[in-house]
Amino acid sequence: MFTIVRLTLKEAIRRRAFLGTIIILIALYGLTFLPRAFKEAFGGSEQQFTVGVNLMILFGVDIIKFFSAVLAILLCAGAITGEIERGYLSAILPRPIHRWELFLGKWLGVMLFTYANATVWTAMLWFSVLIQGNPRSEMWSALPIVLVYPTLYGTLALALSSFLGTSIASMFTVAMGAFAYFADHFLRPIAAFFDVRILQQMVWLSEWVLPMAVLKRLVQDRVDAIIPPGMGDAPPFGREEVLLFLKPPVETLDTVYVGAYLLVWLVVGLTILQIRDVQ
Amino acid sequence: MWAIETRALRKVFRPLLGGTPIVAVESLDLQVPLGGVFGLLGPNGAGKTTTIQVLIGNVRPTSGEAFVLGYRAGAVQAKRKLGFLPEKFQFHDFLTAEEFLWMHGQLAKVNPKRLRKRIDEVLELVGLAERRKSRIREFSKGMQQRIGLAQAIIHDPELVILDEPTSALDPLGRRRVREVIQYLKEQGKTVILNSHLLSEVEMSCDRVAILNKGRVVKQGTLEELLVNRSVVTLELKQVTPAVLEALxxxxxxxxxxxxxxxxxxxxxxxxxxxxxxxVVLDAGGALMGMQAKRETLEDLFIQTVEGEGK
Known part of the structure; x- marks a missing residue:
């Protein structure tokens, strides 16, 4: 299995994924303009500068979340059927390895590469904040949760790639993510304020399709430790149940649910690869 | 024990979105003895590639059984003793020849110390020793085919399946592959050769099986199958009814x-x-010349396949 892991890492490097890494590093460093710009735009107080730093952390974490997920999708969506179609696996599958070793080897290789990227990006964000004279080492505590994003999208894309071609697997993964994002960011407020049952059910369904909202809550929980109260909160009006629906509290089961979700997709991908014909 | 044995093997491909199921292999009974070179022949769509895919464990049979060196086809124990060169392949061309063979050796679970030695041997055998540090993407098509052959035998397998190994090669490359096949045969290995180049098969194989419409229609040694039949062209001063009657x-x-x-x-x-x-004694004819031609594998192949109604 570790030969497959090494091969996947080499393949990722060959595909010049590190060029993306460098671009994101530059983008994260580029965020350093925010605190100063914020301070100058809103009266020049130190408090505004701190708000700018906080925004920088929020944007930075969002950039890392987004691009690590994109990287995972790019590397996973063509890892099985795509490689079968291109003929890469025709000489590897007859080797004395189990198909589950191939699947998990690919998964582990992509995850290691993506985690290394996300860690380097977080280091850059931390450094960019540090040179503002505003050290925030706490942001490292959000990293484990941020890593769940590429894990989630990568696992989903890899599972879909066990029976779908590269473009369709990517498309489905992105579509599921888009649905979950749309439901959480747009349908949730509408469903809450206007109390539309069908929309509430769609929001509930979206959390089953992809637990983006659950993950957002978990990240928010960590980021809240860094960001002062008042930022990223639900508007302070509305009934209690509306507020609860808008910003549900983090529950212990949330982590269990995300873990179970990942496990289910891993099992789905493994089972399909195990039973499918490869030619 | 047979190197390969199939019993009533059947494979039907059912399209996912409906449509007519395709019967690729229909009740295939095949026995390949241990040692020697075995040719798998048949027209396009005869089921050769599907049979090979079942044997290496990439495709699951719909019914029937397939065994490789006594193990069920696709079992890890069988794959450990099996080397395979696919017809259509895309190697990880960013690796050097040496790295590529190292990777395949590791996948085949060869001991690292033994693998180092084996890489030298195999590169020498396929004539790529001097290009060991070159990336595969720099190789010509023929060289890629040869590095493919090298990966198939890197772990010193007992059974080697070669799917169209000479399709991309020039005559010199073909000769090199023939030499490798001969070497494997001398080492007591079993080689299965799937090729459309009947002259190649005739030169390399001891036994052949002709497949048509998913079944084995003829199987045996070349001596058994090419039954000494000869076609003779006779030149006479005059072809008379008496000559024809005597012939x-x-x-x-x-x-x-x-x-x-x-x-x-x-x-x-x-x-x-x-x-x-x-002609001369019985019919009193004047024989001017005679040219005899022995039946070739190609004649047998065409006769067999056409006889089956294709």
Whole structure:
């Protein structure tokens, strides 16, 4: 299995994924303009500068979340059927390895590469904040949760790639993510304020399709430790149940649910690869 | 024990979105003995590639059984003793020849110390020793085919399956592959050769099986299958009815080409002189020339496949 892991890492490097890494590093460093710009735009107080730093952390974490997920999708969506179609696996599958070793080897290789990227990006964000004279080492505590994003999208894309071609697997993964994002960011407020049952059910369904909202809550929980109260909160009006629906509290089961979700997709991908014909 | 054995093997591909199921292999019974070179022949769509895919464990049979070196096809124990060169492949061309063989050796669970030695041996065997540090993407098509052959034998397998190994090669490359096949045979390995190049098969194989419409229609050694049958062209001063009558008594089949030439097919090479005797002594004809041609694998292949109604 570790030969497959090494091969996947080499393949990722060959595909010049590190060029993306460098671009994101530059983008994260580029965020350093925010605190100063914020301070100058809103009266020049130190408090505004701190708000700018906080925004920088929020944007930075969002950039890392987004691009690590994109990287995972790019590397996973063509890892099985795509490689079968291109003929890469025709000489590897007859080797004395189990198909589950191939699947998990690919998964582990992509995850290691993506985690290394996300860690380097977080280091850059931390450094960019540090040179503002505003050290925030706490942001490292959000990293484990941020890593769940590429894990989630990568696992989903890899599972879909066990029976779908590269473009369709990517498309489905992105579509599921888009649905979950749309439901959480747009349908949730509408469903809450206007109390539309069908929309509430769609929001509930979206959390089953992809637990983006659950993950957002978990990240928010960590980021809240860094960001002062008042930022990223639900508007302070509305009934209690509306507020609860808008910003549900983090529950212990949330982590269990995300873990179970990942496990289910891993099992789905493994089972399909195990039973499918490869030619 | 057979190197390969299939019993009533059947594979039907069912399209996911409906449509007519495709029967690729239909009740295939195949026995390949241990040692020697075995040719798998058949027209396009005969089921050769699907059979190979079942044997290496990439495709699951719909029904029937397939065994490789006594293990069920696809079992890890069988794959450990099996080397395979696919017809259509795309190697990880960013690796050097050495790295590529190292990777395949590791996947085949070869001991690292043994693998280092084996890489040297195999690169020498396929004639790529001097290009060991070159990336595969820099290789010509023929060289890629040879590095493919090298990965198939890197772990010193007992059974090597070669799917169209000479399709991309020039005559020199083909000779190199033939030499490797001969070397493997001398080492006591079993080689399965799937090729459309019948002359290649005839030169390399001891036994062949001809597949058509998913079944084995002929199987045996080349000596058994090419039953000494000869086709003889006779040149005469004049083809008379008496000459034709005399020839028909000896030959299996007689065709008059023109007033000077006749083609006669005899069941055995030993019957060829009898044709001359029939013309000259029995019919009193004047024989000007004779040219005998032994039946080739190609003749047998075409006859068999056409006989099956294809």
């Amino acid at each position: 028909q008594r000896v030959a299996v089949k007689v065709d008059r080409i023109d007033e000077h030439r006749v083609v006669a097919e005899v069941a055995s090479e030993e019957d060829v002189p009898l044709l001359a005797r029939a």
